[in-house]
Amino acid sequence: MKIRRDVFQAIADPTRRHILETVARQPVNLTTLADKYDMSRQAVSLHVKILSECGLLQITRQGREQWCEAKLKELDEVSRWVDHCRKFWKTQFHSLEHYLDKVQTTKKHKK
Amino acid sequence: MSTPSTKEAPFKLVHVFDAPRELVFNAFSTAEALAQWWGPAETTNSVLSLDFRPGGVFHFKMEHNGIINYGRFLFGTIRPYDVLEFSNAFADEKGNVIPAPFDIPLPKEILYRLYFTEHAGKTTITITGEPINATPEEKDGMLQISGDMQRGFTATWEKLEHYLAS
Numbered sequence: 001m002k003i004r005r006d007v008f009q010a011i012a013d014p015t016r017r018h019i020l021e022t023v024a025r026q027p028v029n030l031t032t033l034a035d036k037y038d039m040s041r042q043a044v045s046l047h048v049k050i051l052s053e054c055g056l057l058q059i060t061r062q063g064r065e066q067w068c069e070a071k072l073k074e075l076d077e078v079s080r081w082v083d084h085c086r087k088f089w090k091t092q093f094h095s096l097e098h099y100l101d102k103v104q105t106t107k108k109h110k111k
Numbered sequence: 112m113s114t115p116s117t118k119e120a121p122f123k124l125v126h127v128f129d130a131p132r133e134l135v136f137n138a139f140s141t142a143e144a145l146a147q148w149w150g151p152a153e154t155t156n157s158v159l160s161l162d163f164r165p166g167g168v169f170h171f172k173m174e175h176n177g178i179i180n181y182g183r184f185l186f187g188t189i190r191p192y193d194v195l196e197f198s199n200a201f202a203d204e205k206g207n208v209i210p211a212p213f214d215i216p217l218p219k220e221i222l223y224r225l226y227f228t229e230h231a232g233k234t235t236i237t238i239t240g241e242p243i244n245a246t247p248e249e250k251d252g253m254l255q256i257s258g259d260m261q262r263g264f265t266a267t268w269e270k271l272e273h274y275l276a277s
Contacts, residue, residue, distance in 0.1 A: 008218035008242035011121060077216050078121060084217065085122040085240055091152050093126045093236070096138055099148035100130040 007077045010054035016047050023057060024070040033068060120239035132229035135236065136192040165189055170206045180212055195225040198243055218242030
């Protein structure tokens, strides 16, 4: 089954978030990157592959080495989602506040 | 369970309510309460079903100008009156998860964690949100988030903010 890749899937995994953070600082080769993690090189490669398929990371080959570079522009989508989330929850909490006020006022009247 | 590590999730919001913790927590726990406050402000919202327990579902309807959308929570950890965990997604009329019916890119499903603390009669909710992975094996991995890995994310967001500001 072909799994649809998107930036949200890319950042849903904590290891991938960490990889992204590492390569965002400076481009790093795959071997150095893999050494940082307490998991197999294959597992790290898979995370890198997913990040690359989601467009958040670019892999370039230099001789025998593979270099990973972050493509931060693609994270705009994530920051837009975070903004959307914030607006949504601010509205929800505002509405919850109203409800709590109402419930507490009713309680006081009953007393 | 370890101490909640909240600052690393992509989305985080803190809000203080002028009400005791039990009351605030319970606003999420009954259909009667949710019907009075939950749902987007621009839509008319109604509760279709609520099964408030781990693995249970809250199914709701949102109506606006004749357009009907459905939403769904799937509850995870429920620890009165400290922690509430659920995933949120758009759904069909039967409660099956569907992609967001908008043009803007959104995660299909979001995992929210709410932490409730009380001080001097006021309750603070700290909410975090992160997208949920598509594959089951990755889902398992995500639910056991390691603090070290998570810490790295803060730096990513600082980087991103820096990038967006430049």
